[in-house]
Amino acid sequence: MADAVSKVIEQWRRQRPDVDVSPLAVVARVMRISRLWDKEIKDFLARHDLEPGEFDMLSTLRRSGEPYELTAGAFLKASLVTTGAITLRVDRMDAKGLVTRVRDEGDRRSVKIRLTPRGLEVIDRVLPLHLANEARLLEALADGEDQQLASMLSRLLESYGDLSD
Numbered sequence: 001m002a003d004a005v006s007k008v009i010e011q012w013r014r015q016r017p018d019v020d021v022s023p024l025a026v027v028a029r030v031m032r033i034s035r036l037w038d039k040e041i042k043d044f045l046a047r048h049d050l051e052p053g054e055f056d057m058l059s060t061l062r063r064s065g066e067p068y069e070l071t072a073g074a075f076l077k078a079s080l081v082t083t084g085a086i087t088l089r090v091d092r093m094d095a096k097g098l099v100t101r102v103r104d105e106g107d108r109r110s111v112k113i114r115l116t117p118r119g120l121e122v123i124d125r126v127l128p129l130h131l132a133n134e135a136r137l138l139e140a141l142a143d144g145e146d147q148q149l150a151s152m153l154s155r156l157l158e159s160y161g162d163l164s165d
Helices: 006-013 025-046 052-063 072-079 083-095 117-137 146-157
Strands: 070-071 099-103 111-115
Touching: 006 025, 025 052, 025 117, 052 070, 052 072, 052 083, 052 099, 052 111, 052 117, 070 072, 070 083, 072 083, 072 111, 083 099
Parallel strands: none
Antiparallel strands: 070 111, 099 111
16 A cells, blocks of 8 residues: 555656656655644644643743743744744733743843643643653554664754754
């Protein structure tokens, strides 16, 4: 049984045998998997009354360590979203009682975003479930293949300059 990309590749090979369509074997599959996983993860998080951006913010704050707070600027660097998007996300999460804004003691012009006790409870409860869901998404891979794939994808990301600080 072949996946949908195999059919696309075969069609192109018949229609344009003069063109090397081999990059589709990887790129098209990564793009399709990304869309499928995006939907799976959105659906999972929705069952926990969270959006992916909210989960990202909660997990970023949680892994930052106590007191579980960061400036909006730190989020901008980490997430590559606009200031407006951060503001809207924080507004929604504040209304849900997941985060709060606090003035920086050292710089009154700066505001930090902090996990509330409820936000901490939510991320600590949902994170293990989220990771189990992600493991489910990889079940088709044999032992060790997930690590091989992770290594190859990491190399691709590095080639685009997507590096840790």
